Amino acid sequence: MGRIDFDDLSGSLASSTALITDITDRDAYLHDATEERGTPLAIVFAECEDDIVATVDFCRRHNLPLVARGAGTGLSGGCVPIDGGLVISTERMKGLRIDARQRTAVCGPGLITKQLVDAATEYGLTYPPDPASYDESTLGGNVAEGAGGLRCKRFGVTKDYVIGLRAVTADGRILKTGIFCDHQAFGLGDLLIASEGTLAVISEIGVRLIETPAIGTTILAAYGSPEDAAQTVSDITRTGIVPTVLEYIDGDAAACSNEYEKADWLDDRVAAILLIETRRLGEDTEKVKHLCRENRCVYLHVEENAAKADRLWTVRRNVSKAMKALAKYRVSEDVAVPNSRFPVLVAFVAEMNRRSPLRINAYGHAGDGNLHVNFMSMTGSDTELVAMEPEIERLLKRAVELGGTLTGEHGIGLAKRKYLPYEFGVATLDYMKRVKRLFDPANIFNPGKIFPTV
Numbered sequence: 127m128g129r130i131d132f133d134d135l136s137g138s139l140a141s142s143t144a145l146i147t148d149i150t151d152r153d154a155y156l157h158d159a160t161e162e163r164g165t166p167l168a169i170v171f172a173e174c175e176d177d178i179v180a181t182v183d184f185c186r187r188h189n190l191p192l193v194a195r196g197a198g199t200g201l202s203g204g205c206v207p208i209d210g211g212l213v214i215s216t217e218r219m220k221g222l223r224i225d226a227r228q229r230t231a232v233c234g235p236g237l238i239t240k241q242l243v244d245a246a247t248e249y250g251l252t253y254p255p256d257p258a259s260y261d262e263s264t265l266g267g268n269v270a271e272g273a274g275g276l277r278c279k280r281f282g283v284t285k286d287y288v289i290g291l292r293a294v295t296a297d298g299r300i301l302k303t304g305i306f307c308d309h310q311a312f313g314l315g316d317l318l319i320a321s322e323g324t325l326a327v328i329s330e331i332g333v334r335l336i337e338t339p340a341i342g343t344t345i346l347a348a349y350g351s352p353e354d355a356a357q358t359v360s361d362i363t364r365t366g367i368v369p370t371v372l373e374y375i376d377g378d379a380a381a382c383s384n385e386y387e388k389a390d391w392l393d394d395r396v397a398a399i400l401l402i403e404t405r406r407l408g409e410d411t412e413k414v415k416h417l418c419r420e421n422r423c424v425y426l427h428v429e430e431n432a433a434k435a436d437r438l439w440t441v442r443r444n445v446s447k448a449m450k451a452l453a454k455y456r457v458s459e460d461v462a463v464p465n466s467r468f469p470v471l472v473a474f475v476a477e478m479n480r481r482s483p484l485r486i487n488a489y490g491h492a493g494d495g496n497l498h499v500n501f502m503s504m505t506g507s508d509t510e511l512v513a514m515e516p517e518i519e520r521l522l523k524r525a526v527e528l529g530g531t532l533t534g535e536h537g538i539g540l541a542k543r544k545y546l547p548y549e550f551g552v553a554t555l556d557y558m559k560r561v562k563r564l565f566d567p568a569n570i571f572n573p574g575k576i577f578p579t580v
């Protein structure tokens with residue numbers, strides 16, 4: 127490929143600081159929260175939809191891959207640059223208009239999730255989907271990954287709140303869905319949600335807001351075995367109780383968290399912990415406590431102090447960062463299974479950890495059946511690194527056998543693309559690839575992500 131002349135692109139961008147061709151000192155943009163990395167030719171910091179259009183047109187003319195990027199907190203390699211391609215960061219597109227009477231908001235893709243939540247709070251409203259990364263991740267990244275979160279057991283995930291999208295397509299036109307267009311035939315917006323930047327670059331997002339719910343009661347239950355904790359999760363679902371939050375953390379994940387926090391917020395002498403938020407003054411709290419005891423919890427505490435409860439939730443949000451900080455090399459999987467199969471899955475993970483040279487632990491949004499299984503190489507030795515892939519494969523196969531999925535919320539990206547056939551039949555995969563080819567015939571958007579080939 128000849129040398130690319132970027133003058134033409136920089137002249138059509140809104141700001142003189144929007145195009146970076148010297149990526150020295152831009153290490154943060156070469157990776158996400160996985161261990162994968164790539165080296166782009168240039169990074170565009172889009173400030174408006176026209177900047178995205180100009181960049182897409184430039185990439186199409188020069189046949190260059192284009193990777194959209196929010197905050198880079200992804201856990202499947204989705205925004206990792208393609209070597210020799212371009213990255214378009216939408217982090218500067220932080221527009222926000224709240225219509226409190228309609229209970230809606232229109233957001234730029236670079237708005238950080240917590241910024242939306244904080245702004246909505248001023249009107250007595252909230253945006254419930256709250257990935258643990260919500261103080262860093264962007265709305266664009268949340269939509270592109272179909273993010274879940276702690277409160278999703280009760281309130282639903284990102285797709286349940288998106289009411290419209292604007293997106294720049296591979297031919298440089300603007301696709302409008304939901305509130306941005308007149309009618310909703312074909313539900314094209316649904317195709318874009320969780321498409322991981324492979325179909326279009328999202329330039330504006332309409333979401334629904336709800337009245338801020340009352341803060342509930344935080345319950346911490348600790349167990350002598352992971353299966354007992356997981357059985358409690360299964361029983362809570364079976365009895366029809368819908369807690370606001372239902373999180374599982376095994377003892378080793380709690381130990382990592384304590385080491386990272388340099389504190390002992392979570393008791394790591396136990397095999398597993400459930401952190402639960404129920405509706406305040408509801409009968410649910412008593413029923414949940416009863417189910418915890420029935421499943422032999424060894425410690426049960428209702429946290430009445432709001433600051434301490436809040437601190438516990440912050441500690442939970444930081445668990446992923448704790449693993450990343452402590453291990454030499456870490457892969458975080460995010461399988462999900464039906465709640466009734468959750469005990470089988472946690473027993474399987476505990477057994478893997480017993481016989482593996484790796485440190486394997488787990489935590490996750492158990493209420494949604496989601497389990498983040500961490501495969502950690504603590505020394506970076508060959509023995510540990512060689513063990514990684516077969517262990518991951520075993521986990522993914524088992525999750526699908528249990529009626530579950532390869533990814534509850536983190537997406538396929540680079541990390542899980544070769545495992546797609548475990549979960550999807552030939553016809554389904556064929557139709558997914560046809561959709562990709564229809565939207566992006568030249569395969570400019572995030573090539574190689576989700577599908578190794580299209």
Ligand SMILES: Cc1cc2nc3c(=O)[nH]c(=O)nc-3n(C[C@H](O)[C@H](O)[C@H](O)COP(=O)(O)OP(=O)(O)OC[C@H]3O[C@@H](n4cnc5c(N)ncnc54)[C@H](O)[C@@H]3O)c2cc1C
Nearest residue numbers: 196197198199200204258264266267268270273274323328
């Ligand atoms: C500590 C930690 C906790 C986490 N907890 C959760 C959790 O509870 N729930 C959960 O679901 N995830 C969680 N994640 C994963 C991650 O935060 C989410 O996937 C999040 O939605 C990614 O947002 P981002 O802005 O960082 O996107 P990025 O990582 O920058 O990108 C993610 C994907 O979105 C695409 N993308 C980004 N912006 C656009 C755009 N404008 N148009 C089109 N495509 C775009 C990218 O190409 C890429 O494929 C966690 C990650 C960390 C590090």
